Amino acid sequence: MAIPCILRQWVTTTILLGVIGQGAATPILHHRSNGTITTESNGSEVWCESSEWYDVLWFWFANFLLHALSVRSLPGESWISSTVFKFCCLLVPYTGVRRGLCLILRASNLAGNDLQAAARANALCMVIRGPEWRPRDGQVVDGCSIETSKAQKRRRRKKRRPSSKKHFARERQSEKGDPEITIVDTNHSDVTPVQSPIRGNEVTLKTKDLYVPPPDRGVIDKLTRWLIETHRFHSQPPTANMVDHLNVKIHGVCQLAPGYALSYIPEDMKVYSHIKHQRSLSISRLLGVNHTPDIKLASTHDVPRILFSIIQTVMGGYSLYKARGTQIERYGYAAHGLTVLPYMMVSVINLIGSLLSSEYETVYLVHSAIMDEMKLRGGLCDGVVGTLERPSHQTYVYIDGEMETRPQGQMNEFAYSSGELHCHDTTDGSPKVELQVSAANEKHSVKDIWLAQKWGHSCQAARKRRKKGEEGPPAKSLLCVPSHSGFTRLSPLWYQDWLKGLTILLLMLALGLPYAIIAVLSGWKVNNSTDTQRTFVTNWYICGQIQGYAVSMVEGVDGKKNVMKSCFIIFLTYGSYSIMGFYVVVQEMLQMGTCKAL
Secondary structure: OHHHHHHHHHHHHHHHHHHHHHHHHHHHHOOOOOEEEEEOOOOOEEEEEOOOHHHHHHHHHHHHHHHHHOOOOOOOOOHHHHHHHHHHHHHOHHHHHHHHHHHHHHOHHHOOOHHHHHHHOOOEEEEEEOOOOOOOOOOEEEEEEEEOOHHHHHHHHHOOOOOOOOEEEEEEEOOOOOEEEEEEEOOOOOEEEOOOOOOOOEEEEEEEOOOOOOOOOOHHHHHHHHHHOOOOOOOOOHHHOEOOOOOOOEOOEEEOOOOEEEEEOOOOEOOEEOOOHHHHHHHHHHHOOOOOOOOOOOOEOOHHHHHHHHHHHHHHHHHHHHHOOHHHHHHHHHOHHHOOHHHHHHHHHHHHHHHHOOEOOOEEEEEOHHHHHHHHOOOEEEOEEEEOOOOOOOOOOOOOOOEEEOOOOEEEEEEEEOOEEEEEEOOOOOOOOEEEEEOOOOOOOHHHHHHHHHHOOOOHHHHHHHHHOOOOOOOOEEEEEEOOOOEEEOOOOOOHHHHHHHHHHHHHHHHHHHHHHHHHHHOOOOOOOOHHHHHHHHHHHHHHHHHHHHHHHHHHOOOHHHHHHHHHHHHHHHHHHHHHHHHHHHHHHHHHOEEEEO
16 A cells, blocks of 8 residues: 555656646747737737647646646545546546535534544444344344335325325334234224334344435535535445445455444544543553643645646636637637636636645554444454543533434344244343344445435345236335444534535536636637537536536446546547547647747
8 A cells, every 4th residue: 555655746746847837948948930920809919829739638637637636535535446537537627626626615624623524534443233134143233223114104095095084103112022903993982003113023134324314404415415415425224334444445454244334423423531440540640630631633635736726726717817818819619728618717716625624644543332343243353543432531511503423212122943034122121022033135335225215225136026916925014223332422513514515616606607707718719610629628618517417427436447437438438529529629729839929
């Protein structure tokens, strides 16, 4: 892992030295005598000379390649994924606009401490129970609950009797302790009981998240969720935002036991300092304080990327300044100096995001009770920087708005008998009803689980059964087991709404301001440009904005093979517009040459 970091530093230093050297050598390179003096429409004279190969290369490097280098990498992102994403940003400039806006939206540098800053930057992860988790013999799990499956609800709706004029339902607890729904019809004196959700004492094991994303409070929240937030920065349950620990760089050592997975910690989940009790006492005695020192995590502001954004913005503005006059009079709105506008707008967003958020090379582990459970099964985690559990030796005063969430429900004990899994509730005062537990028959990938939770997709077999009119296997109730430990939810930050408004405003400017500038400078005049030049440049503008939204989803692809496959598909699908745009730039520079005002 050290070779890509050293290579990146070497490439960054070389590029910066090249930019400085090219800027210093520009007057010498352009001191040529094979030029002509032309007069513009406003009466001013300009000196035009033929463009050489290094003029074209410098224009492409300063206005296009520097933009791709200014795009930030995600915490723990492999060098292959980072290179593929930057290549997509080179082809479609609006690919990185949502990532830059997410950095502005999170603004990790404004957090109170390093742990919460890392959580806002999506650089913390925790161990959770995955979909394939199974309990051990004799294990007691707190926070279990029995719920009705979607298949049961669907079948009950189909078998429901015609509704009367007046009826209502009320839920009461039967003598056995099982929930029972009673329907009372006001037209009849009799009472019709409905069966309990548990049929035949058989349930299906399922992991369920305690964390629920905060609801949208208005239009701004909905626009932010659908237009700004990407897959990594989207507020979603932990099981829908898992970490590909085989391709993401994790700080320390992490070897997961079967049935467990890693998930990114949401931004509003509180993380405490993880220092052993005895060590914290000795430190407190030496320092004369009553609290544990804050954890300091390694992060950087990535000054080279900030410099790349500044240089690209300045060079883009200089290219726009040079486009006035001869370029626009000859090529109209298809002038190659105007093609830098989308790249310049996104570079400004990357600059603001780099100033507000720090960059993390790795993803850090956070301790929880599920991690301790995983270690008892042979797992290994070292290098933990924080914990979700509030240490007992620390005296903490909750801030207004914080809410503590702990597993609530039954305390079930699991046991294996004749190869079958059984469980019963061990909560005090509850009836000892033994249930037979079965695992889900179908295994789903992380992508399928995310699609199921986001869009409500059902499995293919169920869709085929519904088309044929078949009932399928008997629907079982769900025994839900918490997927992660309890946590403390932080109160919303006072400036979060301002950041959401700022990101939406920047997105609107990034989409609309280039067309406004082109209209002011060229008036959308055709002039002497060809139909091919106008078509290529227009497609580069419009299709780049529309397709940039879809291309940005490549950051959710896991695995080296899938990343390379996505890169190839993106190049075939979206690269044609960029290649045609680059062709127009080279063609116009060779036809017109380089002009300077006298």
